Amino acid sequence: METGKSPRHDPGVDLRALGNTPQDFARDLLSNLYYERGTTVESASAQDMYDSLARTVRDRLAERRARTAAAHYQANPRWLYYLSAEYMLGRQLEQNLLYTGTTDLAREAVPDFDTTAAQDVEPGLGNGGLGRLAACLLDSLATMDLPAVGYGIRYDLGIFKQDLDAGGQVERPDDWAFQGNPWEFPAPDDNQVVGFYGKVTSVDGRREWEPAETVLGEPSHMLVPGYGTDTVNIVRLWRARAAQGSFDLTRFAHGQYAEAVADVVRSENISKVLYPDDSTDLGRELRLKQQYFLVSCSLRDIIRRFSFRNDGNWDEFAAKTTIQLNDTHPVLAIPELMRLLVDEYELDWDRAWRITHDTFGYTCHTLLPEALETWPVATIENLLPRHLEIIYEINARFLAEVSERFPGDVARIQRMSLVQEEPERRIRMANLAVVGSRAVNGVAALHSQLLAETTLRDFAELWPGRFHNVTNGVTPRRFVKIANPALSDLISSALGSDAWLRDLSLLQGLEPFAADDAFRARWREIKRANKLTLGVAPDFLTDVIVKRFHEYKRQLLKLLHTITLYQRIRAGETPAPRTVVFAGKAAPGYWAVKDVIRLINAVAATVNNDPAVAPYLKVFFPANYNVTLGQRIYPAADLSEQISLAGKEASGTGNMKLALNGAVTIGTLDGANVEIRDRVGADNFFLFGLDAAEAATLRSSDYRPRDYYERDDELRAAVDAIGDGTFAGGDRQAFGGVLASLLDRDEYLTLADFRSYLDAQAEVEKVWLDAEAWTAKSILNTARSGYFSSDRTIADYTRTIWGLDPVRVNP
Numbered sequence: 001m002e003t004g005k006s007p008r009h010d011p012g013v014d015l016r017a018l019g020n021t022p023q024d025f026a027r028d029l030l031s032n033l034y035y036e037r038g039t040t041v042e043s044a045s046a047q048d049m050y051d052s053l054a055r056t057v058r059d060r061l062a063e064r065r066a067r068t069a070a071a072h073y074q075a076n077p078r079w080l081y082y083l084s085a086e087y088m089l090g091r092q093l094e095q096n097l098l099y100t101g102t103t104d105l106a107r108e109a110v111p112d113f114d115t116t117a118a119q120d121v122e123p124g125l126g127n128g129g130l131g132r133l134a135a136c137l138l139d140s141l142a143t144m145d146l147p148a149v150g151y152g153i154r155y156d157l158g159i160f161k162q163d164l165d166a167g168g169q170v171e172r173p174d175d176w177a178f179q180g181n182p183w184e185f186p187a188p189d190d191n192q193v194v195g196f197y198g199k200v201t202s203v204d205g206r207r208e209w210e211p212a213e214t215v216l217g218e219p220s221h222m223l224v225p226g227y228g229t230d231t232v233n234i235v236r237l238w239r240a241r242a243a244q245g246s247f248d249l250t251r252f253a254h255g256q257y258a259e260a261v262a263d264v265v266r267s268e269n270i271s272k273v274l275y276p277d278d279s280t281d282l283g284r285e286l287r288l289k290q291q292y293f294l295v296s297c298s299l300r301d302i303i304r305r306f307s308f309r310n311d312g313n314w315d316e317f318a319a320k321t322t323i324q325l326n327d328t329h330p331v332l333a334i335p336e337l338m339r340l341l342v343d344e345y346e347l348d349w350d351r352a353w354r355i356t357h358d359t360f361g362y363t364c365h366t367l368l369p370e371a372l373e374t375w376p377v378a379t380i381e382n383l384l385p386r387h388l389e390i391i392y393e394i395n396a397r398f399l400a401e402v403s404e405r406f407p408g409d410v411a412r413i414q415r416m417s418l419v420q421e422e423p424e425r426r427i428r429m430a431n432l433a434v435v436g437s438r439a440v441n442g443v444a445a446l447h448s449q450l451l452a453e454t455t456l457r458d459f460a461e462l463w464p465g466r467f468h469n470v471t472n473g474v475t476p477r478r479f480v481k482i483a484n485p486a487l488s489d490l491i492s493s494a495l496g497s498d499a500w501l502r503d504l505s506l507l508q509g510l511e512p513f514a515a516d517d518a519f520r521a522r523w524r525e526i527k528r529a530n531k532l533t534l535g536v537a538p539d540f541l542t543d544v545i546v547k548r549f550h551e552y553k554r555q556l557l558k559l560l561h562t563i564t565l566y567q568r569i570r571a572g573e574t575p576a577p578r579t580v581v582f583a584g585k586a587a588p589g590y591w592a593v594k595d596v597i598r599l600i601n602a603v604a605a606t607v608n609n610d611p612a613v614a615p616y617l618k619v620f621f622p623a624n625y626n627v628t629l630g631q632r633i634y635p636a637a638d639l640s641e642q643i644s645l646a647g648k649e650a651s652g653t654g655n656m657k658l659a660l661n662g663a664v665t666i667g668t669l670d671g672a673n674v675e676i677r678d679r680v681g682a683d684n685f686f687l688f689g690l691d692a693a694e695a696a697t698l699r700s701s702d703y704r705p706r707d708y709y710e711r712d713d714e715l716r717a718a719v720d721a722i723g724d725g726t727f728a729g730g731d732r733q734a735f736g737g738v739l740a741s742l743l744d745r746d747e748y749l750t751l752a753d754f755r756s757y758l759d760a761q762a763e764v765e766k767v768w769l770d771a772e773a774w775t776a777k778s779i780l781n782t783a784r785s786g787y788f789s790s791d792r793t794i795a796d797y798t799r800t801i802w803g804l805d806p807v808r809v810n811p
């Protein structure tokens with residue numbers, strides 16, 4: 001048991017008396033309705049019923065959780081702690097019904113099940129791929145019985161909700177827990193005190209930090225059940241609270257109401273809102289406060305848990321504890337652990353450094369320079385003065401090591417230093433992460449290779465053994481079984497069991513069915529039905545590009561193709577009918593792509609209102625792409641667009657979700673696309689575009705997008721249509737920014753890849769018109785994508801980086 005309180009108390013009753021007969025379930029539901037909500041079946045609102053159902057399901061997991069905690073206490077295992085500023089957990093109800101095997105019981109017991117289930121709100125505590133990956137990894141860790149805790153921040157407001165107003169993105173706050181969150185267990189007694197600002201003094205030869213401000217971190221946890229096992233792990237989320245007594249009664253008495261709560265508000269703002277900037281470094285002080293808040297609370301909690309069975313035995317710490325840093329957001333954990341060990345537990349520096357270094361692993365998720373976090377020295381000095389001293393000390397010792405290996409190589413030392421000098425002094429968080437970790441990994445084979453050759457090259461030369469690849473994966477439970485129940489049933493009946501849900505390599509067994517007419521017909525029927533559920537035409541090719549909006553992801557390239565299709569149809573051509581689905585959010589301040597969203601919707605309005613075009617082309621932009629919407633889109637997709645400029649997308653994970661649902665990919669050799677193509681076969685993947693080396697060469701040469709524009713008539717016509725008011729009621733200025741960015745800069749080589757992309761799309765269309773050939777490719781994509789299960793990802797981490805053993809939970 002890991003709460004630290006009365007570990008071996010055995011209540012002497014069997015809580016599994018939470019039975020699974022329809023009577024048991026109905027009784028527990030009623031009991032929750034009466035005793036937790038204080039209402040009756042007759043007067044229950046949809047929210048009352050939802051909350052009671054959630055508790056009824058949750059209690060079944062809670063009992064497994066108690067057994068898991070007991071097994072973990074018994075085993076005293078090596079633990080994995082996953083530190084992440086983001087988790088995109090997705091809706092909980094359907095998952096937890098599935099994992100407890102109570103779906104049918106719930107449908108029977110709840111009067112209006114669909115209305116009740118529709119109350120379930122997805123906790124959107126992340127931006128995109130990085131946050132969703134964290135959730136998939138937690139799912140797989142539990143499924144594989146590995147002892148792990150996820151640590152994160154319980155933001156009051158998650159990723160904003162996206163509305164479309166006149167085609168443009170409008171952001172609304174996501175007050176996700178407004179009606180309460182029945183999945184969460186508060187643990188206020190496990191709170192931690194976090195310090196900020198203040199000064200450092202020397203006391204008896206030791207450095208002592210006296211913070212000027214303190215905030216409470218109050219944890220709560222959500223359950224993370226494994227599939228097909230009794231293991232239930234937790235994700236522990238911290239919420240900032242003002243210390244008791246922060247309300248200023250004196251000010252209140254003087255009528256200064258806002259001032260009376262100023263301290264409370266200031267403290268609680270730390271976990272108020274998720275920063276909505278994906279893969280860009282914003283550099284706001286509050287963000288640094290969030291990062292330190294997460295790290296400080298989590299490390300103290302980790303030490304508390306360690307001390308419970310291994311008190312004071314610091315030489316065991318790194319053997320019992322491995323902490324994975326999800327990108328650089330939690331990298332202050334490195335100086336914070338040093339501070340705790342040296343200042344608070346009084347270990348000498350070298351011993352503390354050995355422990356720290358042996359404890360951490362760092363996963364990098366990008367190659368984009370603008371995503372590599374740096375913080376001004378002045379900001380850190382003000383907020384975390386002792387941490388800055390520690391970072392300087394780490395740097396001094398590290399640079400001495402570099403000088404010894406590369407004497408006189410001043411340029412190298414400047415590049416590797418944790419401190420950037422120009423144009424202002426800043427701390428390079430990725431460098432700190434690499435120096436302070438035992439293992440560093442990228443998230444796809446190409447990404448890890450490029451990291452070692454470019455972004456982190458100096459470090460890979462110094463410590464080649466520290467660098468690894470762990471290709472991302474996705475959970476097949478949520479993204480196939482729950483998202484696509486009909487396809488899952490077909491797969492299970494073809495394979496003779498549902499064992500594939502815990503061993504996705506078994507999907508290979510589907511390969512022979514690609515040649516089976518009846519199976520192919522059934523496969524197509526399911527795709528058709530899934531399109532109807534999504535609300536798109538069942539016989540059109542469903543062509544999807546769903547992901548965060550970024551220039552490097554090149555939604556504009558897809559749009560240029562769409563405009564060309566429109567112009568061809570207007571000119572009398574009759575291409576294969578297709579629906580182009582765009583979905584995704586843009587960071588609120590990222591105007592370049594907000595204009596792209598506006599342009600897509602302007603094109604959609606023109607295309608969708610043109611009766612001459614209607615039989616051949618539709619453009620669909622459902623608002624507010626999130627996990628829930630993704631679960632509806634992936635099963636309906638025929639074509640998966642993965643068209644980032646090669647060398648820019650670290651991995652991608654939507655590509656995997658789509659392939660597993662039978663979408664065929666059109667893509668560049670970027671991120672995990674490379675591995676998808678290797679596995680599904682070049683014949684079952686539509687490749688186009690520059691590769692990473694070619695793209696880098698072209699970008700560093702005198703690239704002139706206008707040359708491509710002038711040489712290609714269709715490209716010119718499509719670009720001209722953006723600038724001549726075709727999609728803006730004649731207003732030539734409406735999309736001037738987009739036009740200029742394409743013709744003057746085209747940073748992501750959209751025009752250079754346009755013709756190659758259109759050629760590949762022509763190939764797509766040819767194959768699509770042969771429904772049998774297309775379906776065979778679709779089936780083979782599913783059959784050969786078992787590698788992209790996050791269970792395999794976890795097996796790789798466990799083997800190459802974490803060295804964890806499973807702990808089985810007694811039934």
Ligand code: GPV
Nearest residue numbers: 128129130279365366650651652653
């Ligand atoms: I750095 N990623 C993200 O979602 N947010 C970030 O802040 C950063 C990276 C993404 C990458 O862009 C994807 O290529 C990758 O698949 C995903 O992280 C998970 O590794």
